[in-house]
């Protein structure tokens with residue numbers, strides 16, 4: 612059963628703006644993306660009026676603190692959960708692969724790896740199972756193995772010296788080694804003086820937030836740019852205000868990008884008043900303060916281009932966000948795994 616979505620204008624990916632576009636889908640995958648005029652035949656034709664683009668991917672959420680159905684209807688077709696109780700989040704991630712699931716595709720890290728009594732032990736929002744305390748390098752490697760077994764898509768480590776003890780350098784190194792052996796990326800919550808340097812030194816792959824607790828040196832940012840990417844989560848530092856934390860984070864992020872670093876969009880959904888779905892303020896901060904072009908923002912917000920072989924996850928907007936980014940607020944329809952879920 613093939614279905615084709617046609618739209619007057621589509622952004623398939625970098626420098627691929629297509630008029631009278633068609634996306635043919637079969638079994639949750641795209642089989643053709645290109646001009647309507649040269650598309651193959653399909654069993655069903657769906658005419659969409661608006662601007663078609665890939666579904667948005669939010670790389671930092673806590674989905675159990677939000678509403679998966681509202682997240683999907685808001686234009687986000689894939690999320691990565693960076694911290695929850697494994698007994699709850701891994702089954703939910705599994706369920707999200709089924710056609711009956713009402714929400715985005717969920718990938719999950721499970722609990723954060725931390726020191727005994729370390730972050731997020733003192734956080735009121737965090738249930739006990741949200742952290743896994745490490746008792747030495749060997750235990751750290753075992754923890755990674757257990758999480759990989761359960762289906763973790765990434766390993767999250769907490770390096771937050773503002774909120775308690777942190778894992779030792781040997782433990783973090785063991786986490787990175789064990790994760791990389793399983794081809795799993797390591798993402799770090801980095802907070803407190805000197806923690807970014809420790810994270811980069813240990814070879815982590817990703818900052819789960821833009822570092823905000825200190826101005827990082829150009830030297831450190833240039834090393835980081837070559838080895839790790841940053842998940843933005845800027846708006847949680849200010850929720851629409853301007854704060855010293857937001858200023859420091861944006862300054863770090865601008866210089867990280869100038870050094871060639873990759874920034875991906877993430878909101879930390881579940882933390883404070885972040886709305887489900889596309890978060891306009893996060894996108895606008897990347898464009899207006901971090902000075903990413905509108906197209907660079909779209910790249911940061913999506914997992915890849917609309918292309919044959921890729922997932923059939925699409926969003927239809929009322930107008931063109933390459934002209935006015937606020938169009939991202941006007942979600943008219945969402946396609947997940949080749950199924951129209953709204954519109």
Ligand SMILES: [Zn+2]
Nearest residue numbers: 693694879882
């Ligand atoms: Zn978070």
